[in-house]
Amino acid sequence: MQTQPHAEQSDKQDFGATSAANTIRALWNKVEGNLTTSELEWFSRLSDEVVVTEMLNLECAMSALGLTINSDDSSGAFEDKGNVASLLFSLSNQIGVIRELAIISSDADCRLRHPDLYSVKPDKTSEQATDAAKAGAA
Numbered sequence: 001m002q003t004q005p006h007a008e009q010s011d012k013q014d015f016g017a018t019s020a021a022n023t024i025r026a027l028w029n030k031v032e033g034n035l036t037t038s039e040l041e042w043f044s045r046l047s048d049e050v051v052v053t054e055m056l057n058l059e060c061a062m063s064a065l066g067l068t069i070n071s072d073d074s075s076g077a078f079e080d081k082g083n084v085a086s087l088l089f090s091l092s093n094q095i096g097v098i099r100e101l102a103i104i105s106s107d108a109d110c111r112l113r114h115p116d117l118y119s120v121k122p123d124k125t126s127e128q129a130t131d132a133a134k135a136g137a138a
Helices: 006-011 020-034 037-044 046-071 081-113 124-137
Strands: none
Touching: 020 081, 037 046, 037 081, 046 081
16 A cells, blocks of 8 residues: 655645535635625625524424424334434534534625725626726726
């Protein structure tokens, strides 16, 4: 078995465990400094639109699951601890994704509120309007 040279290994970024939440975070970290105002506005709405909806869905699913487990005298659906563990890991992953979406929404909102602290790219239409105004003034 041949391994890669040490220099190549140290150049790789560690994104943590492979998960949907870590994937979302890694992608956000790559693009957050290159987004236009309109794109940041779209991401800032994640909390209002996606996160709230997903939390409501998860709340309903957990409540239904609780009722199912409570009424499961001996059907066997929750007797296998492997099934229960898989279900709990899945729910944990969903919560992790929702958490990352909420963080991204907050990050985007912060960039919009404090553009002086961040490099925020203007929308292309804004750039074109500025260029046209400069051309008209000349």
